[in-house]
Amino acid sequence: MNSLGVITVTYNSGAVIDEFLVSLFAQVDVNWHLYVVDSSSQDDTCNKIIAYNSEKITLIQQNENVGFAKGNNIGISRAIFDGCNELLLINNDTAFDKGFLTKLLKNRDYNPDTVLTPKIYYPDKTTLWCAGGGFKPNRAYAAYHIGENEIDNGQYDGNYFCDFVPMCCVMIPVSAWLKVGQLDEKYFIYSEDADWFYRAKQLGIKLRYCFEPSLIHKVSSLTGGAKSKTGAWYGSRNRIYFLRKHFSGWLRYKFLCIYCGGMLIKLILRQYSFKEFGWRVSGAIQGFKL
8 A cells, every 4th residue: 555644844833733633533544644844833733743642643843943845845855764655745724524535545546647636625615725726927927726716616626637736735746756856945935836836847747636535724824824924025035036046038037027017016006005015025135136
């Protein structure tokens, strides 16, 4: 039986970790092991994990907040070292039913070398957060979610290939991970998933959305979301870094102009407050320095 390494990064996750662990331990007929990389949580996250006293959990505590990218790299390296041949990167602010892993792994039978992702809902279980995704070249390769904020009426009840999904929940064969390489730790948080899937596409690694199974995601419950200072600063910083990393010459200039011009237009249209605009400009300046 394949060995599935489940990797999650915690940071003050005490408010959400219980439901995540209950969901995971309810899974049957799957040989899984959980690798928790804790970024120096200051709440009761680690105490709750330790209280499980389970051989199915490896807790890897860090002395500082290492961020999403590095945290996942640490957990994945340990999972591969331990002999796992399948990786599930998953946020711990998620919840899912007892057949979740079994259903997702069934899709593996028909897609042996493909990255898999499920249907993801907001906590109301009817509004979609993500049913696959892609990139928008005409918007400086901004990543987007298919179906975001739509009520689910079965319009995405079919499996299909796509180019991008957030790494809230992705199942990656170790062979694909090794081919694409680790998450770029310069991102720290946000856009590291876009970077990885952009590289994966260049290397011919496919991504497949699977409408069964599904899970719920308590979106931005741990980071504050795109409008927070952290979200705005890192969001802008990392978009600039992404464009400078992957494009050169005229295309780089074009995409940077589109992105920076877009920030100014959103300020004029009052989609950004002056405070948020300031955070984003500060982040963009740092992005040019990376």
